[in-house]
Amino acid sequence: MSKTALRQATREALANASVCSALGRFADNYVIAREQAYRHKDFEGLRREVARIKREAAERMEELADQFTREATRRGATVFRAATAQDAREYIARLARSRGIKTIVKSKSMASEEIHLNEYLKEQGLDAVETDLGEWIIQLSSQRPSHMVMPAIHLSRNEVAEIFSKEIGEPVEPDISSMVKLARRELRKKFLSAWMGISGGNIAVAETGTIVMVTNEGNGRLTTTLPPVHVIIVGLEKLVPRFTDVAPILEVLPRSATAQHITTYVTMITGAVPAVDPDGNYHEKKELHIILLDNGRTRMAGDPVFKEALQCVRCAACLNVCPIYQLVGGVFGDVYTGGIGTVLTAFFTDPQKAQQVQNLCLGCERCRDYCSGNIDLPGLIGELRRRTVEKEGMSYVQRVIFEKVLVNRGVFHRLLKAASRLQKPFTREGKIRHLPLFLAGLTEGRSLPAIAEIPFRERVDRLPRPGRVTDRVAFFSGCLVDFVYPGIGESVAKVLASLGFEMLCPEGQTCCGYPARQVGLTDSFAELARQNIAAFENINAGYVLTACPTCAEALKFLYPQLLADDPVWSKRARALAEKVTDFSSFVFAHREKLVPFMIPLKQKVTYHDSCHLKRRLRVTGEPRQLLIDAGAELVEMTPADLCCGFGGSYSIKFPELSRSVLDRKLQAVLGSGAEVVALDCPGCQMQISGGLDHERRPMRVMHTAEILASCLAGTAQAQDGKNN
């Protein structure tokens, strides 16, 4: 898939109202319902347990596969180890042919989707009917599932009615309950006449040779009960060592997948059991075949980074909370979709496609908090990106920007200054509303702030200073504060001054490098990291403050990771990381000194949780308390932690998507009834204020530092910081 094709597909998905509305509706309810399903449960503890079990299983994959084979065989099953998708498909077709079987029923199995079984069986003249309602709909309309758990979520009832009426050759009313009855009736016939059933499995227990399946409709139970031949396709990553390992997985899977405490049916099959065939003959033991599918899993287990993906239990929570998946559905992926889908696609189905699809990740990191397998998905996608760039390279222009311009402070700053002059014709009231030519996408549905005439770095000599210096704090400004919102930096200085802190701004600092990392240029990222570490090393201050959570994430978490293997730099990176903190957390720790000086704000303020602040720095309560301290009337928007869609260079690559995510955010913001939106991230500030400006909404968007500074009129000794 080419980049253009991908962008085209995302546009089409955005234009398809039923994808957006069904997914969006589900997603909004999902978070709340899931929360309830986990009440009285320790999600963190459970997922750590699941991760531990699955990690052990991935490390012992081969041994467990052998043990499983032995045990299941002892109980009367035939186990086949399929190295590739082709092996698995052929085995099934051969089996059907040798038993003279023509009619097959299937219950939902992602592994069978992965090996494109249906198409293959059809080519072989075999009639395999999907019996999960969603899968059946998908099969009848010759589509592919858009979601691991809810395959037909992108279709409306009207579309389903049309699909059904084509199938049965008479008109069908778009009434859900009668369509479900129709499916029961039609599929019951298939069940009763089928000689082979094919199912997947959610867990495979090595110790006992047991396959565990979770289903709601009951088609899984019929598939595994009626036909006298049963084939189970299960990926090697579903193996767990012990029978008791089933419990924690069963606790998280339904809760995370559909916010159920448990699915209607949980079926555990251990070996061959009795059956009665369609002719009414009793079989003491049916034929049970279990296909253990490799198809890239051993390779994944051997990969030092991606083996973590084997901890996945396929709950699809990462899809359900993904702002991009909610907008485009199945376009985000291949057979497997969403964040984890991108990684699985790279290993199991279509590495080429994965290279394009990984671009769709916005980097909001929300999925990490919800993952039942405790997987660092954003980290894995970042690694995928890095490897893609390493292998495929990137466009010449991009390379020049990142490898030549960004890492060279002088050139970078001169360029931005030039840009500040060049943008003049497009600027009005400090905002850019239209850009020419290929840059137009950037201002599609969103105004951009103009680049500041005087960057923050040239204002440091005139920053507010405390009357009496009690201590010093170093400030890392980052590009957005430096060149777009210097006023934030000045506000930080003012607040610090009133607390008695002098703010030091080391000269050698430069871009944190996050954008380079985002496009997969690790070398440029490391170069910038080293420049910044060196710049702050000799500063006499106990803390390094940032007013940008993305910079904080880079300095505090990513530098030590990035330089971990470098004996000299890893120590220096860790020394810097320890000192880094975000503005609100720092001020929160000293708030009792601040409160007496503040003139109450007396305005309705709503707070936007920036992704990196909440998900990486774990800061949510501190800024809110500071706003309350400042006399604001805090009104929550729902959801407060929905991504704004900025995502750095993402808004350049996929302006439509970025804009659609922003639309959902603006709805939440405007719905709060607040006069001011407070936040702690200049990137979000740019995105949200740009969106509001474009809609001509007069609401103000301010960094928490700016709000606090505005309540401190006259307390600091130097002149007021003003934006721009």
Added chain:
Amino acid sequence: MAINKAVLPDTDRNLEKLYEEFVTRARALGAEVYRVPNLAQARELVGRLIQEMGVRKVALAESPLVTALDLATAVAGAGAEVTGGNPRERAEAADLGISSFEMAIAETGTLVQDATEINRRLVSMLPPVHLALVPTNRLVGTLQEAINSLAARGQIPGYLAFVSGPSRTADIERVLTIGVHGPGKVVIIFVDGGGSAGE
């Protein structure tokens, strides 16, 4: 059916709590739950439910509890008949399937059955209504406890069925719809003293 707790002297407090929890969960899932103090009343209740639901044809899966209840007589007494033919035909022709379960999990409203025997699977899946009998003293608190107790048994049965409420789907527009492939109605009767029926 309301139970007068005073007539249940030997059920301990913990069991009562588990039962309450089970009822809350199972009803939330859409199951009907009853409890009877002894086998005789269980038989009587089955007969009455058959009449109330207007059931004509019943499929039974034998088990010590089902045998002890002499359900064939109860079915006939309620004016319905037990279906005939091979096991598939018996289950497919019935309006109601009856089988017994060995364990109940309070926290999730789940029933657990060793369904290795084919009739149990057929009568609990093919008819539109399923009536599940379970000895009250087989209630456990959590899923974890249930799994642990199964693991401790040694050999895991060939086919274990965990059932929580009626069959459901939300595959069209995420609208919850009951009774897609399995029974659309699940009636559960807890039988006090049912555990001594040789189960």
